[in-house]
Amino acid sequence: MQLYNTLSAKEREALIDEAGEERLTLSFYQYAHIGNPLLFRNHLFVAFDELEVLGRIYVAHEGINAQLSVPAKKFSTFKAFIDAIYFLNNVRLNIAIEQDSKSFLKLKVKVRHKIVADGLEDESFDVTNKGIHVTAEKFNELAEDDHTIIVDMRNHYESEIGHFQGAITPDVDTFRDSLPIIEEELADHKEDKKLLMYCTGGIRCEKASAYFKHKGFKNVYQLEGGIIEYTRQVNEKELENKFIGKNFVFDDRRAERISEDVIAQCHQCGQPADVHINCANEACHLLFIQCEDCQEKMNTCCSQECKEIAALPYEEQKALRKGKGNSNQIFKKGRSEKLAFKK
The missing domain is CATH 3.30.70.100 (Alpha-Beta Plaits)
Known part of the structure; x- marks a missing residue:
């Protein structure tokens, strides 16, 4: 088989x-x-x-x-x-x-051990005891409430190119990093605030909603279907769109444009840009934001060093990598010191 x-x-x-x-x-x-x-x-x-x-x-x-x-x-x-x-x-x-x-x-x-890595080993935590799902219309209504705190449950490189107006966007590399940071930051509001969370398609904020309920938060909401479903409902029902920029997605498209706003900048020159690419040097492969001018100037590489390596014949590039440890930086997601304008 x-x-x-x-x-x-x-x-x-x-x-x-x-x-x-x-x-x-x-x-x-x-x-x-x-x-x-x-x-x-x-x-x-x-x-x-x-x-x-x-x-x-x-x-x-x-x-x-x-x-x-x-x-x-x-x-x-x-x-x-x-x-x-x-x-x-x-x-x-x-x-x-x-x-x-x-x-x-x-x-x-x-x-996998878990479908969303969270770093939690609490056996009393029931992931199916989730928060209240809300539609796009209800999300907009809650967003206008002064007692609502909107939290982006995605990582820094996702929220950098697009997020909801007024949302808290934790500067984290992974979902597991965001949980303790948000819990500590909002510890004084477990009973008096409405916690409204969102992510790309719903999977992370659903787990987060169950986690924060487990931690004692009384009013926990999540955007059902995430940004993807929100956008569909906004377009179908002609609702106000409160999302600005692009929605980062985890396939070869990299992102879907939700509004015409460009809220990020090229990590190399600082000009407005919101297109993610991987460095053309296979030994690097760093994911970062690069404008069209820098793509042409740098041949889609993140640094002059990588540009020179990527210009070599393929066999020479392989020879340079031979015997070296894994230097692939794809998981650094724009954190490299090579970038002058990283977030």
């Missing part, structure tokens, strides 16, 4: 081009108690592979988190398969605002 990819990303990309068929980028998650994550993982891989579904799925005892690319013509079959799983029946599917048939080029289904 095949339980792994047999095609490279380039081979898959060629097949997608050849087929010329529409694909849908979407995501979903569900917190649930899964007894045998490995068995469930294998079940998903076989079914998704047959349906030509691509993407990244994490499975754990606490549930499932999936970002996918699904052939449009097979969406109904895909939906029927998902609905047949008892804890995924009618699960909300967040359809991407901006579509790209090459958002994912491989199918990766992995078993």
Whole structure:
């Protein structure tokens, strides 16, 4: 039984081009108690592979988190398969605002300790005891309330290019870093304030809502479906849009534009910019914001050193990396000292 990819990303990309068929980028998650994550993982891989579904799925005892690319013509079959799983029946599917048939080029289904790493080892903490879900309309209503504190549960490089007006945006690299910081900062408001949280698609703020309830916060709310669903409802119902900038997404598109505001700056020259790229030097691969002028000037590299290395023949680049430890900086997300205008 095949339980792994047999095609490279380039081979898959060629097949997608050849087929010329529409694909849908979407995501979903569900917190649930899964007894045998490995068995469930294998079940998903076989079914998704047959349906030509691509993407990244994490499975754990606490549930499932999936970002996918699904052939449009097979969406109904895909939906029927998902609905047949008892804890995924009618699960909300967040359809991407901006579509790209090459958002994912491989199918990766992995078993993880948790679907959202939180650093918590508290066995009394029940992730399914979540806060109150709110629609876009209710979110806007709460945002106007002086007793509401809006908190962005995403990381610094996400909120840097887009966030809700008036939101607290913790300067953190990971979700696990944000939990103790927010708890300490808002400790005096456990009973007198409404805690309104949001994230990309809902998965992080749902866990956070359960965590802060566990920590004694009395009025905990979360934006159902995250920024993705908020934008859909705002457009569909013609509501006021309180999100400024771009919504960072975890596929090859990198972001979806929600408003025309450019609130970030190029990390190299400081000019207004909100496009993330990875440094072209494979030994670096730093994720950072770069404007069009700097992309041309630096050949999509983060520094002069990387530019010179990336210009070398591929075999010479490999030789330079040989025998050295992993210097890949993709997880630094714009924190490199090479950048003059990093956040």
